Amino acid sequence: MWEDQGFELYEGISSEYYTRDVDSEVGAPARRRLDLRETLESLKSKYYDLEETVTQLPPDLADDIMKRWVARLEHITGPLRAIGIADLRAELQAQYEVVEGARNPLGGSIYY
Incomplete structure (x- = not known):
């Protein structure tokens, strides 16, 4: 039956699984x-x-609930969405030692 349909049956098929570190x-x-x-x-x-x-629910109540959920999401993520690369760089530079003339993107003495 398989030969007539163009499918090939392979010998030695096994279910061996290998665990790999995704990172x-x-x-x-x-x-x-x-x-x-x-x-x-x-x-x-x-x-x-x-x-x-x-x-x-009634449409008006459903709309109000959805608007409130989205408003909460906006409130929670607002500071994260507002942060720019310069803000992040300043925050990280305050956390790590800053060295004049450093070559890494954060201006620090170490790479992370």
Whole structure:
């Protein structure tokens, strides 16, 4: 039956699984992006769950609840969304020793 359909049956197929460290395989910057996506997907999931829940309510009340949720999200994330690279650099420079003429992007004596 497989031969007639163009499928090949391979010998020696096994279910061997190898554990790999995702951070070393993908790389730390890519892992951070994955973490960010996961966080954003979690927030969107909460939003859609709430949106589905309020469909049973009168439209005005449902709209008010959704607006309040979004307003809370904006309030919580406002400072994070407002921070710029210069602000982050200043915050990190205050935390680490600053050296004149340093070559790293933060102006510090050590790399992190």
